[in-house]
Amino acid sequence: MDAIEMLRRLVAFDTTSRNSNLDLIDFVRSYLAGHGVDSELVFDHGGAKANLYATLGPKTAGGVILSGHTDVVPVDDQDWDTDPWTVTEQHGRLYGRGTCDMKGFVACCLALVPEFLERGLREPIHLAFSYDEEVGCLGVHGLIAHVLAHHPKPRLCLVGEPSMMQVVDAHKGIRSFVTTVTGLEAHSSATHIGVNAIMVAADLIRFLAGLGDELKARGDATGRFTPPFTTLSVGTIHGGTAVNIIPRHCQFVWEYRSLPGTDADEPIRRFEEHVRTKVLPAMEEKAPGIAAVTTMPRSITPALSPDPGSAAETLAKALAGVNDTLAVSYATEAGIFQVHGIPTVICGPGDILQAHRPNEFVAIEQMDACVTFLRKLADRVCVN
Ligand SMILES: [Zn+2]
Missing domain, CATH: 3.30.70.360 (Alpha-Beta Plaits)
Structure with a gap:
């Protein structure tokens, strides 16, 4: 399944933060299971929502976390020209709720899973997909606690919030x-x-x-x-x-x-x-x-503090082919990974200006850039 087809599947789940995200999580879990990858779920108190954590490759220390949230903001009272839960392609853009923020990134990560596995991972890639980001980054706390309690500490984390594939090292x-x-x-x-x-x-x-x-x-x-x-x-x-x-x-x-x-x-x-x-x-x-x-x-x-020369920044700049980092005015889960001692930066497809609005979209060119970014990551962490 390519990244765009994967995005179609993910957008079709109405994972507005007030809803359960379990249908989407089940879909991702069975997709990964189909590729022989086990998922660990970390549920909320009521059991209606879950984070998903899955490791591709060797179960060794270190590794790169690819982090994204599964929930989206509501479409209530927004005037959409297309069905927000159906990805609609027009003029090189993919319209739909969450296409930009941030199922586009999650779709690229999932679409590349077979490639990572076929090329043979030398260092693990961890997929970390959270719930309730849009209502205050609530889910990811349990996810990180689970990871640190049950696994060796990952080496760094890349959060794929929309940044036009620029590297963001600071937010409030x-x-x-x-x-x-x-x-x-x-x-x-x-x-x-x-x-x-x-x-x-x-x-x-x-x-x-x-x-x-x-x-x-x-x-x-x-x-x-x-x-x-x-x-x-x-x-x-x-x-x-x-x-x-x-x-x-x-x-x-x-x-x-x-x-x-x-x-x-x-x-x-x-x-x-x-x-x-x-x-x-x-x-x-x-x-x-x-x-x-x-x-x-x-x-x-927590804020994301610049950490010049960190493993996350160095890797993301190399993969994105950029020399500079940016500061953004929106907040993400990145600062939470950072306060737990995991070097983290943000880099993901799409423009934050498109997020949370009616007619949200991600440009196909941005999806392609993200896939290229992840293939370059494979070049670094895979054997072949
Ligand atoms: Zn987001």
């Missing part, structure tokens, strides 16, 4: 949180007894805005990022029931995206300190034992 990290404010309900005329959860939340958000301004003013010494600073944003807010009731409840979801090499704990630490020293004491005066502000982490995606 993301932390997201849910903050819940619990106040004290009262008639809206009785502001002297009620604790207004929405107004407390507004105070907290004003604090975050100030923090965001401060992070912006610090800028980016490397000059590689757009925008050139750590960003902070509140995404949703819910609270209150009626205008004449002092609201008891307000919840907001927020995130920040830190530049690599900066203290990613600082914003949450300062937020918690503000809550503890300034906000809570005032609330507790009126509602002791009831008033509360709790902040729960939603997701943690």
Whole structure:
């Protein structure tokens, strides 16, 4: 099966992150089994989703991880010209949800499996396909933990997120949180007894805005990022029931995206300190034992830090035939592999500008470039 046919098969599975990805995983597992390759599945808590890890070649230490996610973002409320779950070829482009982000890369890896095996691997190639990347890189943590617990550490990792086959060695990290404010309900005329959860939340958000301004003013010494600073944003807010009731409840979801090499704990630490020293004491005066502000982490995606001369960077540059590396503004699973001590860079087919949009596509030329990249990898890790 060539890469484009493989892509057709993968896109046909609606693996929107809210759905199970097991049909796709079963398909990949039986495809690999057909080539004599065993797969290891690492399930989520509910058992409805799984990561897949498979090793081609010798079960020795080292090896190259080819990593991709199996989930895609929703097509809800998007105006598509074609069926998003059917790959449609037009003017050298393959349209469909996930073609670019990032079933194109996964398809190229799978299509090359027979070639890797026939040429005889001297060093293992590991396929690492995760779930729930698009909702905060949730699945890959279990995958990496499984690999490090049961196998010798791989030598390096290539994450095939869309980069137009350029080598990306840096991205920002993301932390997201849910903050819940619990106040004290009262008639809206009785502001002297009620604790207004929405107004407390507004105070907290004003604090975050100030923090965001401060992070912006610090800028980016490397000059590689757009925008050139750590960003902070509140995404949703819910609270209150009626205008004449002092609201008891307000919840907001927020995130920040830190530049690599900066203290990613600082914003949450300062937020918690503000809550503890300034906000809570005032609330507790009126509602002791009831008033509360709790902040729960939603997701943690570490930044990818440049690691010049790393095994991953050196290999990817040689395979892609490029001399430079890029920094990108989107986040990936790459930083998670890196914090576990596995040198990692990003290189994959397609343009991130096409991702997450209606009429997502990958250019056939990009698929070809990825196949060429993987064949060059075979030249390095195979006997023949
Ligand atoms: Zn992606």
